[in-house]
Amino acid sequence: MANGKKVEVRAPMSGVFYRRPTPDQPPYVEVGDTVKKKQVLALLETMKVFQKVKCPVNGKILEIVPQSETPLKDDDLMFIIEVG
Amino acid sequence: MFNKILVANRGEIALRVVRACKELGIKCVGVYSEADEASLHLRLADEQICIGPAISAKSYLNIESIINAAGQTGAEAIHPGYGYLAEKEEFAQACVDNNIVFIGPTPENLKLAGDKITAKKIMEEAGVPVIPSSPGGVTSLDEAVSLCAEVGYPVMIKASGGGGGRGIRICKDENVLREDFPIAKAEAAAAFGNDELYIEKCVLEPRHIEFQILADRFGNVAHLGERECTIQRRYQKLIEESPSPRLTPELRTAMGDAAIRAGNAVNYFNAGTVEFLLDQDDHFYFMEVNARIQVEHPITELITGVDLVKEQIRLAADGKLDFSFDDLPKRGWAIECRINAEDPDRNFLPSPGVVETYRPPGGYGVRLDSHLYQGYELPIFYDSLIAKLVAFDLTRDGAIAIMRRALDEFKISPLKTTIPLYRKIMDDSSFQKGDFHTGYINKFVPDEDEDED
Numbered sequence: 001m002a003n004g005k006k007v008e009v010r011a012p013m014s015g016v017f018y019r020r021p022t023p024d025q026p027p028y029v030e031v032g033d034t035v036k037k038k039q040v041l042a043l044l045e046t047m048k049v050f051q052k053v054k055c056p057v058n059g060k061i062l063e064i065v066p067q068s069e070t071p072l073k074d075d076d077l078m079f080i081i082e083v084g
Numbered sequence: 085m086f087n088k089i090l091v092a093n094r095g096e097i098a099l100r101v102v103r104a105c106k107e108l109g110i111k112c113v114g115v116y117s118e119a120d121e122a123s124l125h126l127r128l129a130d131e132q133i134c135i136g137p138a139i140s141a142k143s144y145l146n147i148e149s150i151i152n153a154a155g156q157t158g159a160e161a162i163h164p165g166y167g168y169l170a171e172k173e174e175f176a177q178a179c180v181d182n183n184i185v186f187i188g189p190t191p192e193n194l195k196l197a198g199d200k201i202t203a204k205k206i207m208e209e210a211g212v213p214v215i216p217s218s219p220g221g222v223t224s225l226d227e228a229v230s231l232c233a234e235v236g237y238p239v240m241i242k243a244s245g246g247g248g249g250r251g252i253r254i255c256k257d258e259n260v261l262r263e264d265f266p267i268a269k270a271e272a273a274a275a276f277g278n279d280e281l282y283i284e285k286c287v288l289e290p291r292h293i294e295f296q297i298l299a300d301r302f303g304n305v306a307h308l309g310e311r312e313c314t315i316q317r318r319y320q321k322l323i324e325e326s327p328s329p330r331l332t333p334e335l336r337t338a339m340g341d342a343a344i345r346a347g348n349a350v351n352y353f354n355a356g357t358v359e360f361l362l363d364q365d366d367h368f369y370f371m372e373v374n375a376r377i378q379v380e381h382p383i384t385e386l387i388t389g390v391d392l393v394k395e396q397i398r399l400a401a402d403g404k405l406d407f408s409f410d411d412l413p414k415r416g417w418a419i420e421c422r423i424n425a426e427d428p429d430r431n432f433l434p435s436p437g438v439v440e441t442y443r444p445p446g447g448y449g450v451r452l453d454s455h456l457y458q459g460y461e462l463p464i465f466y467d468s469l470i471a472k473l474v475a476f477d478l479t480r481d482g483a484i485a486i487m488r489r490a491l492d493e494f495k496i497s498p499l500k501t502t503i504p505l506y507r508k509i510m511d512d513s514s515f516q517k518g519d520f521h522t523g524y525i526n527k528f529v530p531d532e533d534e535d536e537d
Contacts, residue, residue, distance in 0.1 A: 016464065030209050046434040
């Protein structure tokens with residue numbers, strides 16, 4: 001994929017969005033972080049099942065759209081990543 | 085008897101308790117979170133009270149909020165259902181402190197049920213067979229290695245503070261133990277805030293057989309027969325039946341006696357379940373006491389004729405237990421399928437959303453405990469159990485035929501459910517012969533890791 005291209009990461013299903021593994025730990029990622037493909041960006045909890053939200057590309061986090069601990073709908077935008 | 089009961093739960097079990105209250109002529113209060121305003125149990129309850137936001141920790145697990153709700157509505161007793169606060173000693177104690185009757189075991193019973201190591205010690209002293217294991221919690225790898233050599237491989241590592249089948253690892257030899265022990269320790273710390281581990285001998289291809297018990301405040305304990313709960317996925321039960329196709333009358337008597345001894349040994353009160361593992365040579369071992377009404381209680385009700393929720397209420401109101409297993413008019417065979425909003429073809433991924441089509445089964449021998457209705461939106465915040473479908477007939481073959489027919493009738497869409505999986509199992513010859521062990525489900529679904537990559 002071409003460097004500089006923007007990639008969106010969307011919710012695969014509805015669920016509660018968590019930016020950190022537990023309330024007392026730091027967030028998985030912050031805006032501006034360099035991220036690798038398959039790196040965990042967040043968790044999505046649907047009916048007590050936690051799914052890892054993984055990064056689809058190598059790049060940089062441009063935007064984190066939802067607040068932590070908010071419910072998302074299927075296909076809601078979670079992250080915008082610049083490929084690099 | 086009570087005039088008003090608050091039901092501190094949601095979903096099908098809240099509905100189950102509300103129905104029992106109605107039949108007993110007791111007013112009942114339904115509680116709900118902000119995400120549950122459309123819940124069916126609220127429509128059937130006499131009063132409704134909101135106890136907090138969608139997240140369970142702030143509503144259904146919020147002790148203060150629930151105690152306040154009972155105070156505000158004048159409920160004299162609280163039925164906790166299963167899950168949530170049902171086995172929290174702190175909650176049972178808060179009820180006592182606020183002069184509210186907790187419809188369930190005593191705080192002491194709950195404390196002990198949550199402490200597997202002490203519970204096992206007491207059972208061993210009471211002559212209830214237990215699985216060879218570590219005498220206490222194990223914290224170092226060296227300790228684990230020497231212990232496992234004594235107990236014999238394969239072994240099972242569990243978090244001392246865990247429950248519900250979470251955080252269990254099986255090690256087939258010392259190499260695996262050396263690899264898995266530190267990981268299990270980290271997982272236990274993360275999940276339960278306590279990194280103490282507990283090691284026991286792993287019984288190969290066992291069956292999971294549990295006995296329902298009831299106990300009054302006067303020291304009387306009775307068992308109500310067994311439930312066969314062998315068919316599980318990742319330690320979560322899928323299909324249960326009663327009686328068990330595996331038990332002989334002699335084994336039933338021996339295990340039932342052991343269950344009563346277990347109840348007596350801990351001064352048990354109200355409804356509970358004593359779980360056993362049964363090996364291929366008819367040895368049975370105590371596993372744990374589930375100090376609550378269980379999801380699968382309806383199958384016992386159908387074969388014994390005892391309404392367990394009404395009994396829980398009656399015993400909590402100081403009723404006396406005046407029967408034994410032999411006195412009960414037992415008949416027939418009951419099978420339950422736990423229907424979850426999960427996609428069995430996609431590694432049991434949850435499937436929330438709006439129920440656009442809902443066509444429940446009916447007819448002879450069918451019992452359906454479900455909180456679904458057409459147009460209901462299944463919230464993302466809670467458990468995926470959407471229905472308990474129970475088939476009852478005089479014979480096991482008859483019950484299977486009814487279950488097969490009821491599963492065919494049951495239409496829920498567009499949500500994905502486990503109905504098609506159960507339909508396949510009903511046609512499986514091993515299931516039909518009653519020949520299965522705890523790994524049976526792998527025949528139908530690969531035990532994939534959630535991380536496929």
